[in-house]
Amino acid sequence: xxxxxxxxxxxxxxxxxxxxxxxxxxxxxxxxxxxxxxxxxxxxxxxxxxxxxxxxxxxxxxxxxxxxxxxxxxxxxxxxxxxxxxxxxxxxxxxxxxxxxxxxxxxxxxxxxxxxxxxxxxxxxxxxxxxxxxxxxxxxxxxxxxxxxxxxxxxxxxxxxxxxxxxxxxxxxxxxxxxxxxxxxxxxxxxxxxxxxxxxxxxxxxxxxxxxxxxxxxxxxxxxxxxxxxxxxxxxxxxxxxxxxxxxxxxxxxxxxxxxxxxxxxxxxxxxxxxxxxxxxxxxxxxxxxxxxxxxxxxxxxxxxxxxxxxxxxxxxxxxxxxxxxxxxxxxxxxxxxxxxxxxxxxxxxxxxxxxxxxxxxxxxxxxxxxxxxxxxxxxxxxxxxxxxxxxxxxxxxxxxxxxxxxxxxxxxxxxxxxxxxxxxxxxxxxxxxxxxxxxxxxxxxxxxxxxxxx
Ligand code: NDP
Numbered sequence: 001x002x003x004x005x006x007x008x009x010x011x012x013x014x015x016x017x018x019x020x021x022x023x024x025x026x027x028x029x030x031x032x033x034x035x036x037x038x039x040x041x042x043x044x045x046x047x048x049x050x051x052x053x054x055x056x057x058x059x060x061x062x063x064x065x066x067x068x069x070x071x072x073x074x075x076x077x078x079x080x081x082x083x084x085x086x087x088x089x090x091x092x093x094x095x096x097x098x099x100x101x102x103x104x105x106x107x108x109x110x111x112x113x114x115x116x117x118x119x120x121x122x123x124x125x126x127x128x129x130x131x132x133x134x135x136x137x138x139x140x141x142x143x144x145x146x147x148x149x150x151x152x153x154x155x156x157x158x159x160x161x162x163x164x165x166x167x168x169x170x171x172x173x174x175x176x177x178x179x180x181x182x183x184x185x186x187x188x189x190x191x192x193x194x195x196x197x198x199x200x201x202x203x204x205x206x207x208x209x210x211x212x213x214x215x216x217x218x219x220x221x222x223x224x225x226x227x228x229x230x231x232x233x234x235x236x237x238x239x240x241x242x243x244x245x246x247x248x249x250x251x252x253x254x255x256x257x258x259x260x261x262x263x264x265x266x267x268x269x270x271x272x273x274x275x276x277x278x279x280x281x282x283x284x285x286x287x288x289x290x291x292x293x294x295x296x297x298x299x300x301x302x303x304x305x306x307x308x309x310x311x312x313x314x315x316x317x318x319x320x321x322x323x324x325x326x327x328x329x330x331x332x333x334x335x336x337x338x339x340x341x342x343x344x345x346x347x348x349x350x351x352x353x354x355x356x357x358x359x360x361x362x363x364x365x366x367x368x369x370x371x372x373x374x375x376x377x378x379x380x381x382x383x384x385x386x387x388x389x390x391x392x393x394x395x396x397x398x399x400x401x402x403x404x405x406x407x408x409x410x411x412x413x414x415x416x417x418x419x420x421x422x423x424x425x426x427x428x429x430x431x432x433x434x435x436x437x438x439x440x441x442x443x444x445x446x447x448x449x450x451x452x453x454x455x
Contacts, residue, residue, distance in 0.1 A: 001183060003160055006072035006302040007293050007337045013070075015159055018182040020191050026151060026180045027195055030122045033177025034149035038119050042097050045145050052141075052172035053089040056082060063164055065294075070160050071129055072302035072338070074293045077256055085133035088141055091420035091436070096145045099441040110455040117445035119147030120222060121198030126189050126212070128203040129157035129304055130259045134418065135226065136165060138435040139201040140179065144169075146444035148199075149178045153192060155204075156185040157304050190215075197221065199444075203261075206358075206384075206429045213432070224433030224443065227426055228358045229386030230265045232379040233415055234401065235277055236372065236392040237270035245391045246280035252389070252415035253364040254288065254342055257300055261430075262387045264415050266348070266355050267366045268375045274368045278346050281366070282327045285342050290333070303338040303361055312340055312361045319345045319352040319365060329363070350381055358384070372397070376404050385427030389415040408434075 003013040018026075037045070056063060064078035073081070099117075106113040125139045132154060140150045154162030166181035182188060186208070193200070193215045199222040202212050209225040216223060233252065239245045252264035269277045293301030303309060309332050316330050329341030340362055348355050348365035355365045369375045379388055379401075389411035390398040402410035408425035411417060418424055418436070425434040434440055 001156060001159065001185070003070055005069050006304050006306070007339075009336050013160060015163070015183045017184040018188060023151075023182060023188070023191050023195060026182065027122060027197070029177040030149040030151060030180060033175050034119070034122055034147075037144075037149060037175065037178045038147040040147075042100050042145065042147075045147065046093060046096055048169075048173040049089055049092060049141055049145055052169050052174070053086050055168045055172055057086065059168070063161070066160050066164060067132070067158075068293050068301075071132075071158060071304045072293050073256060073304075074295075074298040074301045076296050076298075081131055081133050085137050088134075088137040088420050088436075092141060092145050092441070095438060096441055099438045100146060100445060110453055112450075112452040112454065114450040114452065116448050116450065117146075117442070118448055119445055122149045122151065123199045123201060123444070124192045124195075124197040125150055125152045126192060126200070126202045126204065127152065127154050127158075127162075128261075129155035130256060130261070132158040132161045132165075135203040135261075136162075138226075138424065138440065139203070140165070142435070142440055143201070143444045144174060144179065146441065148444055150180070151192065151197070152179065152181045153184070153189055154181065156183075159183045199223070201435075202226070209431065222433075222443070224435065225426075225431040226261065226424070226433075226435065227386075227429060227431040228360070228384065229261055229263075229426065229430050230356065230358055230382045230384045231262055231387045231389070231407075231415075232266050232268060232382070233264045233389040233391065234268045234369070234375045234379060235270060235273065236375075236390065236394070236397065237272040238393045238397070239273065239391050240393045242273050242276045243280040246277050247284050248413075248415065249391070250281055250284045250364075254285065254300065254362050255416060257303055257340075258362045258364075259304060259360055260416055262409070262416050262418065263360075264364065264389065265359055267364060268369045268378055269366060270375075271368050271370055278327065278366060282344050285328050285344055288342055290339065290342070300342055300362055301339075303340055306338045308361050309338055309340055312343070312359060312363050315352075315354040315357065315359055315363060316343060316345065319348060319354045322349065322352045324348050324352060324354070324365065350378065356382070372401055376401055379405060383429045386430040387411060387415070 067078040290300040327344040329343030333339035343363035388405040
């Protein structure tokens with residue numbers, strides 16, 4: 001498999017793809033390894049994960065360079081991701097023993113009742129390229145600590161990073177027959193669906209997620225899907241600092257080139273502050289440094305996937321045809337690499353694709369609203385349900401709006417944020433199941449109920 005640098009179009013590496021025979025052999029060895037791994041205490045398993053974290057920290061410069069080379073993520077953002085994702089390890093350290101421990105519910109009388117939490121077995125983790133550390137750690141670190149073995153299939157656009165995970169997990173003491181990274185494209189993902197894993201954790205698009213759900217339904221094993229979003233942000237008329245709200249909203253829309261599952265994908269602004277907000281937002285976007293992702297001051301690098309450029313072009317053309325106005329950008333940047341101008345469309349409406357379909361790139365639509373009721377109706381007018389955000393100086397007003405949102409996560413005066421302390425879950429077409437938090441730990445075990453009669 002050829003690995004291309006999306007900033008230059010150059011081939012930077014070639015990897016041997018795993019075929020069905022290799023997947024089967026690796027799965028068989030993972031089955032054996034998992035049985036021994038499950039016998040080790042949670043504390044010892046955690047110690048390996050902590051060592052992995054230390055190794056990643058020590059090698060973060062090299063790892064950031066690899067991530068930037070294969071995905072085009074600006075180097076500062078690669079560093080931020082690698083260091084930021086360590087909070088998953090801190091979370092496991094603080095909580096895993098508590099949530100994986102046996103529980104005694106009744107220990108008096110003739111019949112005692114207890115629960116033990118047993119690992120699922122061998123997990124297939126089919127992952128995405130946009131934040132491989134964050135979304136990878138949410139699954140494979142939590143699965144390993146809970147006593148499972150993992151076959152990790154990174155996206156073909158983040159395969160070098162996947163191989164680094166494997167290298168450092170093994171160096172940290174995770175046995176080779178407990179974690180394996182397999183390399184290949186969507187066809188390899190399909191192979192994993194055809195084999196018998198004890199659970200499937202997927203991060204990626206709605207269409208692939210739906211395909212996975214239908215393909216493996218007959219296996220009756222746990223399935224979790226972390227899918228896309230069309231996340232709204234609403235700026236009310238009472239924000240104290242319109243400029244700051246615009247800066248924060250722009251960062252939520254354009255960080256990682258808009259290629260975040262919880263990126264701000266559409267913005268609604270009260271008509272009372274609309275012009276001021278649009279001016280501040282556009283000025284902020286115009287100030288972004290675009291170009292070589294290896295430079296530390298670059299904020300907008302290339303898109304990871306070339307084909308997404310056509311999706312963005314289609315959304316821009318459709319919006320302009322339906323009455324939107326272009327305030328910045330609007331087209332691909334000519335030359336080497338998959339660069340697209342950061343694009344701001346205003347006077348948008350839900351007749352436009354840019355307000356309905358996931359963009360997953362550096363483009364944003366802004367729409368004027370007359371009331372909170374109108375904003376709520378528009379925010380809710382979506383097939384997705386990942387996150388929703390309100391910027392307002394009034395907490396109660398914001399909470400009232402956020403309670404109406406059919407999303408797994410809501411934000412007040414912030415956006416595009418994930419924390420290991422609270423559950424990460426999507427509703428509707430944004431997914432199924434939960435990662436992170438105590439629930440994300442328990443997701444990787446199955447309860448066994450004990451009824452123990454003493455008389
Ligand atoms: P895809 O659905 O295209 O790919 C995701 C993974 O599935 C990749 O490893 C891919 O392999 C693999 N795959 C492709 N076809 C199949 C198949 N038939 N069977 C099994 N596996 C297959 O998603 P993207 O790469 O485009 O990722 C971006 C999407 O992920 C966005 O929609 C984004 O919102 C979402 N996402 C959601 C997150 C969340 O937490 N909710 C977090 C991050 C991203 P390959 O790439 O090698 O073709």
